[in-house]
Amino acid sequence: MNKKTSLARRLVVASASAVILVTLVITPIIISNISTRFESSRQTAETLLEGEYDALLQGLDESLNHTLALSEFPTVREYLTRTGSASSPYQEEWAFRNEMQLRGMLGTLLTHFGRYTRLTLIDTAGLERLSTGPSETIGTDHSNAPYFREAMVMENRALYLSVPYQSAVRGAQQPSYVIDIATPVLNADGSRLGVLVLTLSWDYLLGTLPHATGTNDNAHVWLTDAQGRWQLPDTQGLFGFGESLKDRRPAIWAAMERGNRGELLTGESILVFRTHDLRNDHFRSEARQVTSLPGTQPWRIAISVPRPDLTFLMLESPWKLSLIVVTYILAIGFGLFWVLSNHRQRSLKEEAHKLSKNARAYARELMDLYENAPCGYHSLDEQGVIQKINRTELQWLGYSKDEVVGKRYYRDLVSPETRAAFDEAFSAVLLSDEHEGSAEVELMRSNGDRFPAAIEASAQTDDDGFQYSRAMVFDLTERKQIEDLLTRQAMTDPLTGLGNRRFLESQAELEIARARRSGEPLMLIAADLDKFKRINDNHGHDVGDAVLQAFAKTAQNELRDGDVLCRMGGEEFTVLLPDTSKEQALMIAERLRVAVESAPVDVGEEGAADGYLRYTTSMGVTQVLPDEKTLKPAIKRADEALYQAKEAGRNRVCWGD
Numbered sequence: 075m076n077k078k079t080s081l082a083r084r085l086v087v088a089s090a091s092a093v094i095l096v097t098l099v100i101t102p103i104i105i106s107n108i109s110t111r112f113e114s115s116r117q118t119a120e121t122l123l124e125g126e127y128d129a130l131l132q133g134l135d136e137s138l139n140h141t142l143a144l145s146e147f148p149t150v151r152e153y154l155t156r157t158g159s160a161s162s163p164y165q166e167e168w169a170f171r172n173e174m175q176l177r178g179m180l181g182t183l184l185t186h187f188g189r190y191t192r193l194t195l196i197d198t199a200g201l202e203r204l205s206t207g208p209s210e211t212i213g214t215d216h217s218n219a220p221y222f223r224e225a226m227v228m229e230n231r232a233l234y235l236s237v238p239y240q241s242a243v244r245g246a247q248q249p250s251y252v253i254d255i256a257t258p259v260l261n262a263d264g265s266r267l268g269v270l271v272l273t274l275s276w277d278y279l280l281g282t283l284p285h286a287t288g289t290n291d292n293a294h295v296w297l298t299d300a301q302g303r304w305q306l307p308d309t310q311g312l313f314g315f316g317e318s319l320k321d322r323r324p325a326i327w328a329a330m331e332r333g334n335r336g337e338l339l340t341g342e343s344i345l346v347f348r349t350h351d352l353r354n355d356h357f358r359s360e361a362r363q364v365t366s367l368p369g370t371q372p373w374r375i376a377i378s379v380p381r382p383d384l385t386f387l388m389l390e391s392p393w394k395l396s397l398i399v400v401t402y403i404l405a406i407g408f409g410l411f412w413v414l415s416n417h418r419q420r421s422l423k424e425e426a427h428k429l430s431k432n433a434r435a436y437a438r439e440l441m442d443l444y445e446n447a448p449c450g451y452h453s454l455d456e457q458g459v460i461q462k463i464n465r466t467e468l469q470w471l472g473y474s475k476d477e478v479v480g481k482r483y484y485r486d487l488v489s490p491e492t493r494a495a496f497d498e499a500f501s502a503v504l505l506s507d508e509h510e511g512s513a514e515v516e517l518m519r520s521n522g523d524r525f526p527a528a529i530e531a532s533a534q535t536d537d538d539g540f541q542y543s544r545a546m547v548f549d550l551t552e553r554k555q556i557e558d559l560l561t562r563q564a565m566t567d568p569l570t571g572l573g574n575r576r577f578l579e580s581q582a583e584l585e586i587a588r589a590r591r592s593g594e595p596l597m598l599i600a601a602d603l604d605k606f607k608r609i610n611d612n613h614g615h616d617v618g619d620a621v622l623q624a625f626a627k628t629a630q631n632e633l634r635d636g637d638v639l640c641r642m643g644g645e646e647f648t649v650l651l652p653d654t655s656k657e658q659a660l661m662i663a664e665r666l667r668v669a670v671e672s673a674p675v676d677v678g679e680e681g682a683a684d685g686y687l688r689y690t691t692s693m694g695v696t697q698v699l700p701d702e703k704t705l706k707p708a709i710k711r712a713d714e715a716l717y718q719a720k721e722a723g724r725n726r727v728c729w730g731d
């Protein structure tokens with residue numbers, strides 16, 4: 075998985091975690107809020123139900139009482155008592171006044187209360203005797219109407235209540251719902267005079283209910299008859315008048331039918347309900363008995379309020395919704411920020427890890443270079459004690475790190491002969507302005523061997539001054555060997571392998587000094603091959619070379635180890651004889667002369683007739699005098715003696731004073 079995918083995945087996880095976390099925190103709060111709100115809604119619904127119930131019954135009971143009061147009104151009785159046409163002008167006048175009085179009173183009643191739409195007086199024959207309302211219908215036959223038939227058999231103060239129905243109302247363009255309240259009109263002696271019907275505006279009655287229109291708290295009033303028929307006009311948009319709740323909401327209806335009071339929860343609302351049976355519960359009125367059509371009572375009255383849920387709460391309190399949204403946004407924002415900053419930190423850590431890995435590898439490399447460098451490295455403290463030393467130098471010296479670090483003075487590893495040079499260089503490192511010093515010394519291995527080395531050191535300082543001295547050490551063994559070889563070559567005669575004039579001079583210094591120390595005489599022989607030019611000329615240069623080599627060999631055989639034989643150039647040779655007397659020197663020279671004379675050189679048949687070339691040598695012998703610091707005077711004397719030997723006929727030895 076690449077880095078981008080992993081970051082995207084972590085961002086998603088962080089967002090999801092933030093959402094889950096916030097949800098976990100706010101869910102109990104919301105649930106508690108909903109439950110509090112639920113309880114409050116339930117109580118509101120119950121309070122509203124009681125209010126609606128009381129208002130409905132109060133309005134209805136008032137109307138019942140009005141009906142009863144009217145039926146006992148004397149003018150009403152008198153009006154119904156009158157039968158046939160007047161027999162005298164007085165009676166006619168009285169009847170007219172009675173009717174006017176009644177009409178005036180009823181008109182006042184209708185306009186005063188506003189809730190009644192009509193009042194009808196029916197005589198015992200079922201004929202309408204008087205009515206107030208949208209139209210005069212005197213003489214109409216009501217004998218088959220249920221309210222007439224029921225009222226005609228009722229006792230005093232008993233009432234009949236019709237179901238609400240639609241009817242034309244005076245002054246209104248649309249028909250509206252009304253309910254008829256009928257009661258018998260009896261004379262004081264109990265004889266039946268007729269029936270009084272008061273028509274109550276159902277719309278008006280319901281309009282007095284505080285929540286009938288559903289404008290308060292989103293509460294709705296429900297009212298059905300005993301069959302579940304909706305008894306309210308379609309003002310709340312729930313059901314139409316007469317619609318069957320039983321068909322539309324069977325579950326609710328079934329629950330409502332099960333008890334007189336109760337509470338129901340639907341998906342969207344809380345519904346509290348109770349029943350009211352006008353036939354039994356009319357005790358706030360003065361009616362003795364109330365009758366209604368079968369199946370219309372009891373009423374079921376209910377209040378529904380919206381059931382609080384999350385959406386309800388949010389819509390109810392937009393600031394809560396905003397708070398929740400802001401909380402989610404903040405949590406997600408924090409989650410994303412956390413992931414991004416964490417990602418950055420991780421990248422930095424990885425980078426740092428990489429850098430430190432590189433640094434470690436670099437340090438290892440440096441350490442490797444330090445330890446296995448072709449030169450030695452060491453660090454000394456101010457006292458010259460070894461603090462650090464690399465593997466190369468340890469191998470040269472034959473020690474382990476533990477044996478020297480912190481334990482040995484470096485100068486103890488320097489040979490006593492070269493220790494002064496080391497001390498001087500170390501002092502320069504400590505004390506000189508440059509804090510640098512170098513020396514060529516001889517170092518001693520653990521097994522006692524020595525080897526030449528060059529040390530180049532410098533001091534490491536900081537604000538506190540000297541910290542330690544760090545030195546590079548070079549093994550000079552090879553260089554010395556090369557130098558020695560070059561020196562040897564420079565001092566050696568390539569033809570004979572003997573030392574040359576330079577070698578003689580270097581040896582002369584030593585021998586002169588030694589002779590002076592020992593007091594023993596030092597002798598010098600100068601030898602020169604006789605007629606050598608002729609050998610070259612007669613036998614060739616190669617034969618000449620062979621003769622020179624033969625002489626060197628012969629002379630080496632005749633001389634001791636301590637004697638110094640050199641070829642001075644051409645056919646001239648010199649011998650230094652330490653600890654040798656004049657007699658001995660002359661004897662050695664003579665022996666050499668004889669040896670040469672008696673040892674012809676094998677040059678092959680082209681070189682000589684018998685294959686052997688005979689040659690001789692002349693020598694001058696002298697002493698290197700004790701007061702002479704160089705060989706020069708002695709060589710001069712030996713050359714003079716040699717010259718004498720040549721002059722005297724060659725192949726002889728002469729002494730030179």
Ligand SMILES: Nc1nc2c(ncn2[C@@H]2O[C@H](COP(=O)(O)OP(=O)(O)OP(=O)(O)O)[C@@H](O)[C@H]2O)c(=O)[nH]1
Pocket residue numbers: 569602603604605606607608610614615616617618619622643644645720724
């Ligand atoms: N083959 C050979 N000849 C050399 C070498 N060095 C010098 N000579 C020769 O040695 C000869 C020396 O000759 P001279 O100095 O005249 O002396 P001589 O012939 O020995 O005569 P006397 O010394 O008087 O007996 C010269 O011919 C040189 O060329 C050498 O390395 N090899």
